[in-house]
Amino acid sequence: xxxxxxxxxxxxxxxxxxxxxxxxxxxxxxxxxxxxxxxxxxxxxxxxxxxxxxxxxxxxxxxxxxxxxxxxxxxxxxxxxxxxxxxxxxxxxxxxxxxxxxxxxxxxxxxxxxxxxxxxxxxxxxxxxxxxxxxxxxxxxxxxxxxxxxxxxxxxxxxxxxxxxxxxxxxxxxxxxxxxxxxxxxxxxxxxxxxxxxxxxxxxxxxxxxxxxxxxxxxxxxxxxxxxxxxxxxxxxxxxxxxxxxxxxxxxxxxxxxxxxxxxxxxxxxxxxxxxxxxxxxxxxxxxxxxxxxxxxxxxxxxxxxxxxxxxxxxxxxxxxxxxxxxxxxxxxxxxxxxxxxxxxxxxxxxxxxxxxxxxxxxxxxxxxxxxxxxxxxxxxxxxxxxxxxxxxxxxxxxxxxxxxxxxxxxxxxxxxxxxxxxxxxxxxxxxxxxxxxxxxxxxxxxxxxxxxxxxxxxxxxxxx
Amino acid sequence: xxxxxxxxxxxxxxxxxxxxxxxxxxxxxxxxxxxxxxxxxxxxxxxxxxxxxxxxxxxxxxxxxxxxxxxxxxxxxxxxxxxxxxxxxxxxxxxxxxxxxxxxxxxxxxxxxxxxxxxxxxxxxxxxxxxxxxxxxxxxxxxxxxxxxxxxxxxxxxxxxxxxxxxxxxxxxxxxxxxxxxxxxxxxxxxxxxxxxxxxxxxxxxxxxxxxxxxxxxxxxxxxxxxxxxxxxxxxxxxxxxxxxxxxxxxxxxxxxxxxxxxxxxxxxxxxxxxxxxxxxxxxxxxxxxxxxxxxxxxxxxxxxxxxxxxxxxxxxxxxxxxxxxxxxxxxxxxxxxxxxxxxxxxxxxxxxxxxxxxxxxxxxxxxxxxxxxxxxxxxxxxxxxxxxxxxxxxxxxxxxxxxxxxxxxxxxxxxxxxxxxxxxxxxxxxxxxxxxxxxxxxxxxxxxxxxxxxxxxxxxxxxx
Numbered sequence: 001x002x003x004x005x006x007x008x009x010x011x012x013x014x015x016x017x018x019x020x021x022x023x024x025x026x027x028x029x030x031x032x033x034x035x036x037x038x039x040x041x042x043x044x045x046x047x048x049x050x051x052x053x054x055x056x057x058x059x060x061x062x063x064x065x066x067x068x069x070x071x072x073x074x075x076x077x078x079x080x081x082x083x084x085x086x087x088x089x090x091x092x093x094x095x096x097x098x099x100x101x102x103x104x105x106x107x108x109x110x111x112x113x114x115x116x117x118x119x120x121x122x123x124x125x126x127x128x129x130x131x132x133x134x135x136x137x138x139x140x141x142x143x144x145x146x147x148x149x150x151x152x153x154x155x156x157x158x159x160x161x162x163x164x165x166x167x168x169x170x171x172x173x174x175x176x177x178x179x180x181x182x183x184x185x186x187x188x189x190x191x192x193x194x195x196x197x198x199x200x201x202x203x204x205x206x207x208x209x210x211x212x213x214x215x216x217x218x219x220x221x222x223x224x225x226x227x228x229x230x231x232x233x234x235x236x237x238x239x240x241x242x243x244x245x246x247x248x249x250x251x252x253x254x255x256x257x258x259x260x261x262x263x264x265x266x267x268x269x270x271x272x273x274x275x276x277x278x279x280x281x282x283x284x285x286x287x288x289x290x291x292x293x294x295x296x297x298x299x300x301x302x303x304x305x306x307x308x309x310x311x312x313x314x315x316x317x318x319x320x321x322x323x324x325x326x327x328x329x330x331x332x333x334x335x336x337x338x339x340x341x342x343x344x345x346x347x348x349x350x351x352x353x354x355x356x357x358x359x360x361x362x363x364x365x366x367x368x369x370x371x372x373x374x375x376x377x378x379x380x381x382x383x384x385x386x387x388x389x390x391x392x393x394x395x396x397x398x399x400x401x402x403x404x405x406x407x408x409x410x411x412x413x414x415x416x417x418x419x420x421x422x423x424x425x426x427x428x429x430x431x432x433x434x435x436x437x438x439x440x441x442x443x444x445x446x447x448x449x450x451x452x453x454x455x456x457x458x459x460x461x462x463x464x465x
Numbered sequence: 466x467x468x469x470x471x472x473x474x475x476x477x478x479x480x481x482x483x484x485x486x487x488x489x490x491x492x493x494x495x496x497x498x499x500x501x502x503x504x505x506x507x508x509x510x511x512x513x514x515x516x517x518x519x520x521x522x523x524x525x526x527x528x529x530x531x532x533x534x535x536x537x538x539x540x541x542x543x544x545x546x547x548x549x550x551x552x553x554x555x556x557x558x559x560x561x562x563x564x565x566x567x568x569x570x571x572x573x574x575x576x577x578x579x580x581x582x583x584x585x586x587x588x589x590x591x592x593x594x595x596x597x598x599x600x601x602x603x604x605x606x607x608x609x610x611x612x613x614x615x616x617x618x619x620x621x622x623x624x625x626x627x628x629x630x631x632x633x634x635x636x637x638x639x640x641x642x643x644x645x646x647x648x649x650x651x652x653x654x655x656x657x658x659x660x661x662x663x664x665x666x667x668x669x670x671x672x673x674x675x676x677x678x679x680x681x682x683x684x685x686x687x688x689x690x691x692x693x694x695x696x697x698x699x700x701x702x703x704x705x706x707x708x709x710x711x712x713x714x715x716x717x718x719x720x721x722x723x724x725x726x727x728x729x730x731x732x733x734x735x736x737x738x739x740x741x742x743x744x745x746x747x748x749x750x751x752x753x754x755x756x757x758x759x760x761x762x763x764x765x766x767x768x769x770x771x772x773x774x775x776x777x778x779x780x781x782x783x784x785x786x787x788x789x790x791x792x793x794x795x796x797x798x799x800x801x802x803x804x805x806x807x808x809x810x811x812x813x814x815x816x817x818x819x820x821x822x823x824x825x826x827x828x829x830x831x832x833x834x835x836x837x838x839x840x841x842x843x844x845x846x847x848x849x850x851x852x853x854x855x856x857x858x859x860x861x862x863x864x865x866x867x868x869x870x871x872x873x874x875x876x877x878x879x880x881x882x883x884x885x886x887x888x889x890x891x892x893x894x895x896x897x898x899x900x901x902x903x904x905x906x907x908x909x910x911x912x913x914x915x916x917x918x919x920x921x922x923x924x925x926x927x928x929x930x
Binding site for chain 2: 278
């Protein structure tokens, strides 16, 4: 189904600067077993429910709702942000046609709106017909200011067009018992599905958060889960060298301790492009922490970067090859692709060598060339190779990364499930928006701003407002 | 027209760890004047022609060709990669409708194909009608393997549909005198435009490389140039505190020397999203260098990252707030946006504070809250604030970054115009694709691969090929 090739992560290939030695890996055999035991204990105690999502057997209500929705609308819009949007976007791009096939598919077109920019939302609504548009509102807490603002705007827009039946255009995905959205579902009869307890946004793609919109768009979500389930035994095996999630976690961790604090995720595949974006959240938000589990201040965490092959060979590769020794690269490649052959060109002898070869062969050779060049320059890299892009391999890939991330959390000795650092920005936003109860914060911020010496350089005409 | 607010880059606001002091800025006053003199000398000697592109006065042929093309096709496809694609994509996203308005515009839809993934190109061609599709093939050298492969594939595709008139579907943008594409233009009569001598890909957006496709799509390219020209005096003023390009260059450089080697570009604007992608190439490829100008090995260069506000507050912000002190952030904001008001929601008292406020105000407050939170956590950041998004402000913004980059090249003491690190990958690709003359490289690579110990972990069914 997939391969994990880590030869070029190793010191005997890329040199000792950032390369990992076999001895270093061997030293992690026992710690890996210990972390494994801890994770499985936590899993049994219900603290890591994401582990068991591939085995859920109550998909009927979700599939039924998805079927209903897909019969009613031509476009299905996800209103969500962060973990409520990134997994859906990445999987939709991987498994749905890359180019709009409006009218050609029997399923609604999927549109993920994950920002509150009026230029974005306004343009999106302008391009849609409220009569045939459904919305999926996703917020576990029901208080996510971006999503709730989107919801209010879109609800008004639908109401203005269809009148009293507007509720039929919305599905709410939220906490099973608490919060504003749950209450709305109960009081006003919006259809709804739950985000299971204990599953945080970035681990939620195999809950209704990801599964409902993907199923509406016609993706085989049971295949996704089956793929994840199929890789589970290997990702929950205690032996470092047999477990791809643990092995990559250890390699990434060791490489980080040597200085590779920037981790590039570089799919050589247009369809897998946004997997890197989903992974960015998973890796950054889970591991980027001020405090470790003992409460010590550590300011730790690798910085994930998204890149796309072969495209970014013409943008980022120069830096990866010649810049500071602060990066490693994870490539994603796909064996089975469309067959597109480069034709012979009798009028261009300089290109004769390309004639008759496939674009897929060119793409694969470019990836190989990049991996070898980086390795020879002492830059570690590894490759996850998918046999094909289908629900099973995508489900497996996402599950692999999720397990790798909680495992890496243990190596970094941080809590991979929290995100305390974003609280302060939320408080200040609430204060600036005049939310009741935040008056003191507003005063604090205003005072702070006055003390921060203003330094503004104006270019051209001064700004008006 | 625009503001550059750098208060939160300064040590008296964000603290001494990554913050820059006034004394440090003052110490750069004289070096800045010296670099300025050197740059202007190089410019006068013709070594930096990008500086004068905004003042070109021979746009007629380009506009005429653009007019012809736009009358003939419903889709205009750019075949190019890296600097031949990123500027066009970024400006098109900023200035064209965000959502497909197929049939509603009198101008062709613009499509940028910047990869050789058969899954991408195959799907794109499948969605297009060869009769009404034109192509813009962009490669300065005429040997870019990705672009030339695309060209051969698309030429065959058009030829198969329209027969002998296929040449009318292509425009070639390439070197004015040398190379395969120039020869084709001369021998076979393809229409063509030149990439002016001395302008490298990442500085080429104001040449036909960017201007032709943007003009075809209906963008006011004269406005772009006028905007760039209008900012030129301020970006070529020798005084550090008056020149936004120099000032940001110095701030980025000083912040890098303190440890902020990761530079986040974070537009709070869906339309400006891809500006960060264009900037990534400009900044990474220009400054990421193994050798400095004296030939000393330095392995230097900041790593640019793209992010999008408010979206990535729910993905990357946790890491920016609490991870290592290795980042600074440049925000882009836009004053004038669509007016979308968050409606009152009588049934949701918890959200009453949002009712009647605009999405734009929410987005601006989120940016402000993020900037303040980061500053208070000791993380430097600055904000470039655009009055509005229009050809003039976009032209100015791109010009500002270009000047900032060559200036930063001088601060880092590297050549901002070359990219020697990507050569090795090109050679290996040529070798693997069987290009004549690369037989020895192929043997070298094969030998190297045999010596590199293979380490592959198989997951699920072994891969077939």
